[in-house]
Amino acid sequence: xxxxxxxxxxxxxxxxxxxxxxxxxxxxxxxxxxxxxxxxxxxxxxxxxxxxxxxxxxxxxxxxxxxxxxxxxxxxxxxxxxxxxxxxxxxxxxxxxxxxxxxxxxxxxxxxxxxxxxxxxxxxxxxxxxxxxxxxxxxxxxxxxxxxxxxxxxxxxxxxxxxxxxxxxxxxxxxxxxxxxxxxxxxxxxxxxxxxxxxxxxxxxxxxxxxxxxxxxxxxxxxxxxxxxxxxxxxxxxxxxxxxxxxxxxxxxxxxxxxxxxxxxxxxxxxxxxxxxxxxxxxxxxxxxxxxxxxxxxxxxxxxxxxxxxxxxxxxxxxxxxxxxxxxxxxxxxxxxxxxxxxxxxxxxxxxxxxxxxxxxxxxxxxxxxxxxxxxxxxxxxxxxxxxxxxxxxxxxxxxxxxxxxxxxxxxxxxxxxxxxxxxxxxxxxxxxxxxxxxxxxxxxxxxxxxxxxxxxxxxxxxxxxxxxxxxxxxxxxxxxxxxxxxxxxxxxxxxxxxxxxxxxxxxxxxxxxxxxxxxxxxxxxxxxxxxxxxxxxxxxxxxxxxxxxxxxxxxxxxxxxxxxxxxxxxxxxxxxxxxxxxxxxxxxxxxxxxxxxxxxxxxxxxxxxxxxxxxxxxxxxxxxxxxxxxxxxxxxxxxxxxxxxxxxxxxxxxxxxxxxxxxxxxxxxxxxxxxxxxxxxxxxxxxxxxxxxxxxxxxxxxxxxxxxxxxxxxxxxxxxxxxxxxxxxxxxxxxxxxxxxxxxxxxxxxxxxxxxxxxxxxxxxxxxxxxxxxxxxxxxxxxxxxxxxxxxxxxxxxxxxxxxxxxxxxxxxxxxxxxxxxxxxxxxxxxxxxxxxxxxxxxxxxxxxxxxxxxxxxxxxxxxxxxxxxxxxxxxxxxxxxxx
Numbered sequence: 001x002x003x004x005x006x007x008x009x010x011x012x013x014x015x016x017x018x019x020x021x022x023x024x025x026x027x028x029x030x031x032x033x034x035x036x037x038x039x040x041x042x043x044x045x046x047x048x049x050x051x052x053x054x055x056x057x058x059x060x061x062x063x064x065x066x067x068x069x070x071x072x073x074x075x076x077x078x079x080x081x082x083x084x085x086x087x088x089x090x091x092x093x094x095x096x097x098x099x100x101x102x103x104x105x106x107x108x109x110x111x112x113x114x115x116x117x118x119x120x121x122x123x124x125x126x127x128x129x130x131x132x133x134x135x136x137x138x139x140x141x142x143x144x145x146x147x148x149x150x151x152x153x154x155x156x157x158x159x160x161x162x163x164x165x166x167x168x169x170x171x172x173x174x175x176x177x178x179x180x181x182x183x184x185x186x187x188x189x190x191x192x193x194x195x196x197x198x199x200x201x202x203x204x205x206x207x208x209x210x211x212x213x214x215x216x217x218x219x220x221x222x223x224x225x226x227x228x229x230x231x232x233x234x235x236x237x238x239x240x241x242x243x244x245x246x247x248x249x250x251x252x253x254x255x256x257x258x259x260x261x262x263x264x265x266x267x268x269x270x271x272x273x274x275x276x277x278x279x280x281x282x283x284x285x286x287x288x289x290x291x292x293x294x295x296x297x298x299x300x301x302x303x304x305x306x307x308x309x310x311x312x313x314x315x316x317x318x319x320x321x322x323x324x325x326x327x328x329x330x331x332x333x334x335x336x337x338x339x340x341x342x343x344x345x346x347x348x349x350x351x352x353x354x355x356x357x358x359x360x361x362x363x364x365x366x367x368x369x370x371x372x373x374x375x376x377x378x379x380x381x382x383x384x385x386x387x388x389x390x391x392x393x394x395x396x397x398x399x400x401x402x403x404x405x406x407x408x409x410x411x412x413x414x415x416x417x418x419x420x421x422x423x424x425x426x427x428x429x430x431x432x433x434x435x436x437x438x439x440x441x442x443x444x445x446x447x448x449x450x451x452x453x454x455x456x457x458x459x460x461x462x463x464x465x466x467x468x469x470x471x472x473x474x475x476x477x478x479x480x481x482x483x484x485x486x487x488x489x490x491x492x493x494x495x496x497x498x499x500x501x502x503x504x505x506x507x508x509x510x511x512x513x514x515x516x517x518x519x520x521x522x523x524x525x526x527x528x529x530x531x532x533x534x535x536x537x538x539x540x541x542x543x544x545x546x547x548x549x550x551x552x553x554x555x556x557x558x559x560x561x562x563x564x565x566x567x568x569x570x571x572x573x574x575x576x577x578x579x580x581x582x583x584x585x586x587x588x589x590x591x592x593x594x595x596x597x598x599x600x601x602x603x604x605x606x607x608x609x610x611x612x613x614x615x616x617x618x619x620x621x622x623x624x625x626x627x628x629x630x631x632x633x634x635x636x637x638x639x640x641x642x643x644x645x646x647x648x649x650x651x652x653x654x655x656x657x658x659x660x661x662x663x664x665x666x667x668x669x670x671x672x673x674x675x676x677x678x679x680x681x682x683x684x685x686x687x688x689x690x691x692x693x694x695x696x697x698x699x700x701x702x703x704x705x706x707x708x709x710x711x712x713x714x715x716x717x718x719x720x721x722x723x724x725x726x727x728x729x730x731x732x733x734x735x736x737x738x739x740x741x742x743x744x745x746x747x748x749x750x751x752x753x754x755x756x757x758x759x760x761x762x763x764x765x766x767x768x769x770x771x772x773x774x775x776x777x778x779x780x781x782x783x784x785x786x787x788x789x790x791x792x793x794x795x796x797x798x799x800x801x802x803x804x805x806x807x808x809x810x811x812x813x814x815x816x817x818x819x820x821x822x823x824x825x826x827x828x829x830x831x832x833x834x835x836x837x838x839x840x841x842x843x844x845x846x847x848x849x850x851x852x853x854x855x856x857x858x859x860x861x862x863x864x865x866x867x868x869x870x871x872x873x874x875x876x877x878x879x880x881x882x883x884x885x
Contacts, residue, residue, distance in 0.1 A: 016332070018774060019386060020340040022297030025770070026290050027344025027379040028351065029763045033286035034371035035352045036759065040278040042234040048271040049230045049239070049264060053122035053174045056226035056247065057261035058082075059182040064257035066222055073224050073258075076250040081119050081227040086111040086205060087179075088212070088220045093196050094153040094161075095144035102144045107196030108179065109154065111205035120225060123178065124199075125171040127730050133167030134204060137197040138730055139559040141169045147730070154198065154208060157216040162208055164200065169730050172197065182223070183259040191595075195560060228264060236275040240268035276454050277834070283459050284830055285531050288466060289763055292523055294382045296770055299516055301386035329391040330384075337383030341376040348375070351759060412478075421475055424468030431461035436832035462829045466526070469825070470519050473818045477515040480814075481508045492806045499799050503806045514811060520771035521815025521859055522822055528764030528855045529823025534830045535760070536846040541838045542741075544613060550740035551681035552582070552609050552709035553717040556724060557733045564705045564732075572708060575723050577715030582609035584682065585693050586706035590657040590666065591642060597684055598658070600693030603629035609711040610681040614843045618676035619650075625675040629692060636671035637690040640678060648673050656689070658700050669699040682707055761851055768855050771815075773862025801868075808867035812860045 049055075060069050066084070073082050093104045117124050117131065127138060129148030136146065146152060146166055153163050172178060175193035200208065209217060228246070232239035243265045251260055415421065435458040481488060485504050493500040507514055556572070558564045566583045573581050585600030603626045606612070612622035618640060619625070629635045636654060648654070652673045657666040677683075677690050697703035712720045721736035728734065827845055835841055 016336060018300035019297055019336050019383070020343070022293060022300050022386075022770070023337060023340025023379045023382050024344040024347065025763065025766060026293030026297065026382055027341045027375045028347040029286070029293055029344075029759075030290045030378055031345055031348035031371055031375035032351045032759050032763075033282055033290075034375065035348065036286075037278055037282045038234065038371065041236060041275050044236050044271045044275050044278070045232055045234055045239045045268070046230075048236060048267040049232065051122075052177075052263050052267050053120055054177070054225045055228040055243075055262075055264040056224075056250075057177070057180070057182055057263065058224040058226060058250075058254075058258045059261065060222045060224065060258050061256065062218070069254060069258045070224055072253050073226060073250065076246070076253065078229045078246050079226055080229050082224045083113050083116055083119055084111075085113075085116070085223050085225050086220055087223070088205075088209070089157065090154050091157055092155040093140065093144060093198065094155060095146045095150060097145045097150060100145075104140065104143050104196040106194070107140070107198065108194045109198045109200055109205070109208060111202055112199045113202065116225075119227060123172070123174060123225075125173055127169045127171055129166070129168030131168060133201060134164045135168050135170045135199040136166050137199075138169055138171050138733065140196045140198070141166070142559040142562055142731055143196065152198070156208065156212045157219065160211045162204075162211050164198070164204055170199070171733070177261070177263050180261055182261040223261075224258075232268075236268050236271040240265060240272055243268060280454060280459075280834065283456075284462060284834065285534065285760060288463075288527050289531075289760065289767065290378070292520075292527055292767055292771075293763075294385070295523070296520060296767065296774070297382050298386045299520060300774060301390070326388075326392055329388050333383040333387040334380065336387060337376075337380035340383070341379035344379060345372050345375065348372075351762070415471060416475055416478075421468050421471030424464045425472065428461050428464035428468055431457070431464065432829050432832065435461055436829075436835065458833050461833060462826060465826065465829060466523070466822075469526075469818075469822045470523050473519050473522050473814075473822075474515045476818075477518050477814060478511055481511040481514060488810070492810075495809065496802045496806045497799070499803055500806075503803050506803070507807060507810060514807070514814075517771075517811045518814040518818065521768065521811060521863075522818035524764065524768040524771040525815065525819025525855065525859065526823040526826055528761065528768060529820065529852055530826035530830055531760040531764065532848050532851055533823070533827035533845050534834070536848045537827075537831055537842050538838065540846045541842050544611065544842075546737055546741040547611050548616075548679055548681055550735060550737045551584070551707065552611075553712040553737050554710040554721045554724060555682065555735045555740075556708040556710060556728065557735070558704075558706055558708075558731070560706070562704070562731070563702075566703060566705055569705065569708050571727070572710065572724065575720070575727060577712050577720040577723065578710055579713035579715075580609045580711040582606050582709040582711075583693065583705040584707040584709055585696055585704070586682075587658060587696060587700070589689060591638075591646065591654065591687075591689070594642075594645075594687065596639075596642070597688040598656070598696070599680060599683060599688065599690050600696040601629075601690060602693055603627075606681075606709075609709045612681075613679075615841045616677060616679040618678060620675060625677075628674045629690070632672060632674055633692060633695055634670060634672050635674040635692065637675045637677040637680075638673060639687040639689075640676050641687050642689075643673075643676060650674065658696070660700055660702075667700060669696075681709065761855070765855050765858050768859035769862040771859065773859070773866045804867040805864075808863045812863050815859065816856060 058069065058073055060066050070082065070084065073079060088109050090107050090109050093107050095102055112135075114132065124135070134152075136144075136152065141147060144150075144152060148166055148168055150166050151163050152166055153161050155161050172193070175197075176189075179193045180189055209220060212220075228243070232242055243262065247260050247262045247265060435455075481504075485508055488507065489500045489504040492503045496503045569581050569583055572578060582602065582605060584606075585598075587598040587600065588595055589598040590596075607622065607626055612626065614621045616622060617625050617637070620628075625637060629637065636656075638648065638654070642648070646654075650673060654671045654673055655668050656671055658669050659665070660667045671689075671691060677688070679685075680688065680690055683690075693703075710720065710724065717736040718738055721734045725734040831838070831842065831845060
C-alpha cells in the first residue's frame, strides 16, 4: 500500500512540490521577520546604552563617608569604573579681554579627575585648545569673550576671588543629565542646565574650595560617576529590569548614604515602548504575509486532491483502514513540512545575511534557536492543515464510488449565506474607529514601571478588515460571474470573438477557481501595498522628526546674550552650499505665571527653509496660519494646552510679559491669538509661542538672532556644517541634520525599517507572482477538460489561446482593482492604528510607486505566462487531454 501511495505521489509531483514551496515561503517569511524583531530589540538596547555618557550618578549624602560610599559603589554588581566629581556653585565668572570686562551671572564649577574624559568620553566634546587643565564651556567662553590662554576670575560665595588660565574650550553634550538634581522627580528638574560652567583639575578645585567661606563649603556636593557593564539582555525591557534591579541593590547597600541618578535605566525605559512597537510591527506587517503564504499553500495542495481521492479509493478497495491511510498522508505532510521548513530556514538565513549582515536568527542564543523552531513548527502545522486534514475529511465523508467521480452540488458557502464578510468589515470599522481616535494609546509604558501593556485588540481591526475584504471580493467575483454574465461576455468579445459566450460560461461554471485566484492576487497586492506604504510613510516621518528638531538642513545656534544681528547672517549666505538662511529668535515669555518659549519668525519666508507640515497646526494648513501670522502684525500662535488652560478664543488679546534686554525688567506686550501650533521647528514639545520677529524686536528693543536655519539645497549638510563651523569658530554651535537624526530619532529608526521593507517587498513580489500565476495555473489544469471539449467542437488553437487570455485578463483586472482598493484601505488603517510610531503624524501617505509597480508587473506577468502555457498545452490531442482529466 505504501508503494501504491508513493507511486501516485511521484507520478504527479507538481502539487506536492508546490506545497513544499508554499511552506518554504511561509517559514522563510516568519523566520526572517523573527530575525528582524530580534535584531530590532538588540539594536535598541545597544543604541540606548550607547547614547548614555554616565550610566549612574551617585550623589553622596551630606555628612556621609565619601570613601565608604565609593567602596560600596565599586563593589556593586556590574560596575566597571567609578570616579568622584565635585560640584560647587559660584557667584560669577569675570574676564577682561580687548580692553573690556565681561561678568556673567551665577555659574557652576566642577572638579574633574585627570582620567575622567578618557573613562567617560561622551561627556565632554573638545572644541579647541588643550584636552586637560582648566576647561570652559563653549557658551561661557562666548559670554566672556575668552579662549585658550585667557585668564578667568572665579568669584566664590562669600570668599576671595581666584584666577585660573583657560586651557581649552569644550562642549557638554549631555549637560541636562550632568547637572540633574539626583533623586528629584522630572517636574522638579532644572528647566535648562547652567549657562556658565568651568571644569577644574583637582589642584585648582582644592584652591577654590579653600578660598570659600567655610559656611558656604557645605554647598559643595560630591557625586560618583559610574560606568556599568553593558552586557545586557538584548530586549530593552529585560535590560531595563536588569539595570533597575542592580540600582535597587546598590541603593539598599548604601543604606541612605547616597542617591542614584539612573541615566542608563532612563534611556532603556524610553526604548521599551519602541521595542513594544517593534513587536506590534511584527504582528501588523508580518503575520498577514505568513497567513497569505499558508493560504497559497492550501490552494496549491488543493491541486493534489484529485490524486489523493483516486489513491484513497484504490487503497480502500484493497482493504486499507483509516489508520493506514492516515499514516501515509501524515508521512506526506511531515515530509512536505520538513523539506519546506529546511528550505525556508535556509532562505531566511540568506536574507538575514544580506539584510542584517548575519545569517543567524537573533542576538541571543534563545532567539537564534527559538525563531527557527517556531518557524519550522509553523511549517509543519501548515502542512498538516493543507494535506492531512483534507485527506482525513475526504476519507470520512467520501464513499469509494464517489471518490472517483465527484459531482459536487452547487451551493453558496455558509459564510455567504450569513453575510459573514459584511459582518467582519462592520466590526473592523468599529474597532478601527476606536483605535484611531485621538488619545488612544496602543502601547502603554509608564515611566519607572517594568510592565509594558500592548493593546492587542488593535490588531483585530486590520485583521478583520483583511479577512472580511477577502470574503467580500470572493462574493463580488461570484456575483459578477453569475448575474453579470452578459457584461462579462461583452467584455470578452474583443479578445475571444465568437467564443466570448463560451468564455463567460466557462468562467461562470468554474467561478470558485476564479474567485480563489482573484482573492489570492488581491490579498497579495494588498499585503505589498500596505507594508510598502507604511514603511515609506515611516521613513518620511522619521526624516520630518529630525527636521522638526533641527529646524533645517543645518542649525546654527548662538549663545544667549550674544546679540547677533540679522545682518550678521549675510556672511553665511555667501558660503558654498548655502541655499537660504532663515533667522529665528528664541525668547521666553510669561503667559500669566507660566514661563514659555517664544519664537520670533519671518512668517512670509520661513517656509522656504523649514519644512512646515500641516500636522504641526490646528485650525488650518501651515500655509494658511503662516499667512495669518504674516498679515497680522501682533499675531501669535499658541499651544492647544494654553488655549485650554486660559479659555482662549480666536482674536483674543493675550498680554505676554517679555524681558527687556537693556533694563532686565519684564515688559507687557499685547498679542492677538490667531491659531494653534502643536509643533514647530526647534520648539519643545510642550507649550510654546510663535510670533512675528519684527514685532518682538520692536517691543523689546532686541532684534538679536538666536538660531540661523540653513537650507543646503542639493549640497551635503555635513559638508556645509563643517564650513559654517570653520567660519564661526567657537562663537556658535553648528548641528547638521544627520546629527539630529542620530540624537533625537526614535529607537525604531535604528532598526532600519528600510531592511524590513526590502524583506517584505521580496516576499510580496514572490507571493503576488505565485498567487496570480500558480493558482491560475492550477485552475487551468482543472479546466483542461473544457479546453479539450472546445477543441473537439472545432475550436482552433488561436481561439483556445484567446480563451486563456480572457481568463488571464479577468483575474488580472479583478485582482489589481480589488488589491489596490484593499491595499489603500489597509495602509490608512495601519498608519492610523500605529499613529504612536509617527512623530509628527503624517499629512498624507507616502506611496513607493516604482516598488509597487514592480510587484504588479510580476503578478500580471506570472498570470500571462500561465495562460500562454495553458494555450500551448491546448495543442495536445483532445482525447489525450480528456483521458488525463
